[in-house]
Amino acid sequence: MATTSITVANAPLLDFVLRRADDALILGHRLSEWCGHAPTLEEDLALANVGLDLLGVARALYAYAGEIEGAGHDEDAFAYLRDAGQFRNLLLVEQPNGDFAHTVVRQFLYSAYADPFWRAMTRSADPMLAAVAAKSEKESAYHLRHASEWLIRLGDGTEESHRRAQAALDALLPYAGELSFVDDAERGLIAAGIAADPASLHPAWHATLDAVLAAATLARPAGEWSRSGGRTGRHSEHLGPLLAMMQVLPRTHPGARW
Amino acid sequence: MLDPELPDLTIADLGVLRDVVETDGAVEVSITPTYTGCPAMAMIALDVQTALDRAGIAGRVRTVLAPAWTTDWLSDAGRGKLARAGIAPPPPGAGRRALFGAPEVACPRCGSRKTEKIAAFGATACKALWRCRACREPFDLFKCH
Numbered sequence: 001m002a003t004t005s006i007t008v009a010n011a012p013l014l015d016f017v018l019r020r021a022d023d024a025l026i027l028g029h030r031l032s033e034w035c036g037h038a039p040t041l042e043e044d045l046a047l048a049n050v051g052l053d054l055l056g057v058a059r060a061l062y063a064y065a066g067e068i069e070g071a072g073h074d075e076d077a078f079a080y081l082r083d084a085g086q087f088r089n090l091l092l093v094e095q096p097n098g099d100f101a102h103t104v105v106r107q108f109l110y111s112a113y114a115d116p117f118w119r120a121m122t123r124s125a126d127p128m129l130a131a132v133a134a135k136s137e138k139e140s141a142y143h144l145r146h147a148s149e150w151l152i153r154l155g156d157g158t159e160e161s162h163r164r165a166q167a168a169l170d171a172l173l174p175y176a177g178e179l180s181f182v183d184d185a186e187r188g189l190i191a192a193g194i195a196a197d198p199a200s201l202h203p204a205w206h207a208t209l210d211a212v213l214a215a216a217t218l219a220r221p222a223g224e225w226s227r228s229g230g231r232t233g234r235h236s237e238h239l240g241p242l243l244a245m246m247q248v249l250p251r252t253h254p255g256a257r258w
Numbered sequence: 259m260l261d262p263e264l265p266d267l268t269i270a271d272l273g274v275l276r277d278v279v280e281t282d283g284a285v286e287v288s289i290t291p292t293y294t295g296c297p298a299m300a301m302i303a304l305d306v307q308t309a310l311d312r313a314g315i316a317g318r319v320r321t322v323l324a325p326a327w328t329t330d331w332l333s334d335a336g337r338g339k340l341a342r343a344g345i346a347p348p349p350p351g352a353g354r355r356a357l358f359g360a361p362e363v364a365c366p367r368c369g370s371r372k373t374e375k376i377a378a379f380g381a382t383a384c385k386a387l388w389r390c391r392a393c394r395e396p397f398d399l400f401k402c403h
Binding site for chain 1: 291293294295296297323324325326327376377378379380381383387401403
């Protein structure tokens with residue numbers, strides 16, 4: 001028996017909430033793939049803990065998305081019953097774990113944005129988003145510190161760790177441009193004081209990158225070209241297999257309970 | 259009502275229990291998560307609901323997010339219980355600075371302040387792993403949040 005996929009109509013606030021929920025879910029899922037495989041036991045726990053924080057954000061936002069949409073979809077429906085084209089997460093967060101350096105760089109780039117983003121969102125005119133932000137901003141800050149410490153250790157480490165960290169940065173920085181994606185709907189939310197304006201977050205983001213990359217002796221790749229598409233449902237080839245793994249159980253056994 | 263992960267700490271000690279309101283004989287218990295993704299929340303909600311049902315009280319459990327939980331809500335009794343269980347209580351004063359500073363942490367076993375961090379994350383979302391350089395024992399630190 002198979003389940004039918006759900007489709008969620010576009011609406012400004014719903015899109016905004018689902019985009020951030022999807023970021024948190026997909027990145028959290030990627031981190032969960034390290035469980036039992038991380039370089040050290042302490043790092044295994046760390047990656048699982050960061051993933052758990054992100055899953056918590058995703059759940060809170062999906063629950064809110066369900067309220068906004070008003071179609072009876074709960075957090076499980078959003079996570080398990082949408083196909084890849086319905087996900088609105090950043091391309092960055094769906095990129096594979098790669099070696100540990102790729103995971104660290106991906107986490108660093110995301111956290112360097114998420115930290116000032118959630119801090120700004122604590123002042124959102126939307127009380128639910130402000131409440132989620134007040135919880136997330138401290139967690140994001142902790143994630144950023146952890147990822148920064150690792151990036152510095154890898155970049156300013158051995159010849160091999162430096163080479164791998166630089167390769168990961170070269171590969172993933174082009175995906176960071178999408179962090180500042182805005183469309184007309186989001187511009188309306190920014191004007192209404194509901195959404196944080198990505199343009200206002202640029203100084204903090206660049207300052208973090210400059211400081212950490214300098215300490216890590218890593219070079220910022222030249223060129224400002226970037227890849228985008230995730231925010232509007234056009235994904236890289238990596239999201240499909242991730243969703244297949246994540247969704248197989250609830251789709252094979254609809255409504256199964258522990 | 260005890261926290262499922264922290265020995266002897268009640269959810270009131272922890273600051274997770276926010277409010278109990280009775281309206282026309284129905285009770286509403288409000289709880290708030292420590293960390294956003296804390297997996298113990300579902301169990302705490304179930305435990306509270308079970309206790310209400312056992313006592314024959316009509317009621318429900320509500321999860322609230324705001325205001326955001328902080329370790330400053332840990333009661334003094336709760337801090338004492340943590341220390342007795344071998345978990346160093348969080349340094350007072352929540353917020354980003356405390357989270358990022360280098361707090362002076364006393365070993366919950368021997369009291370020495372010659373301690374150091376082993377790992378920023380521990381067995382649960384709310385803890386980090388430390389070690390005492392005096393008595394050489396590792397211990398959990400309840401993270402400042």
